[in-house]
Amino acid sequence: MRIETLLESGANVSIMVTPTDLKEFALSLIQEAAKMGSEQKTPESYLTQKEAAEKLNVSENTLWRWKKAKYLVPSKVGNAVYYKLSDIEKLLEGRG
Structure with missing residues (x-):
């Protein structure tokens, strides 16, 4: 057995x-x-603010409000803002 x-x-x-x-x-x-x-070990992918807004079907202003509310927190590299694709996918799953 x-x-x-x-x-x-x-x-x-x-x-x-x-x-x-x-x-x-x-x-x-x-x-x-x-x-x-x-x-x-899957490497993390990042999206620009514009790409994230398009994927979530929201405006960049909404992303800014979500950042302030700590609903979706981006990473910054210099002046550039990037969003983790995994965080965005979690949001999309939660909506569905």
Whole structure:
């Protein structure tokens, strides 16, 4: 029986573990950790103020008000203002 099957069943059982079972369990943990790590390493994309306003279908004045209200906080590089694409997508999902 596979370890995953036991875990999914939720049964309260005693098991004897063989070295092969331990190896299988270790490999499954490594695969899960690698999958989680690869999801987190996606580089962040940034949009200009104009691009963000277009994507959100709002005016740049609305973005300014949202910044003041800390609803959508941009990043600044010198005088340029950039918005994280992930933050914008979260807003769009919340509206839908």
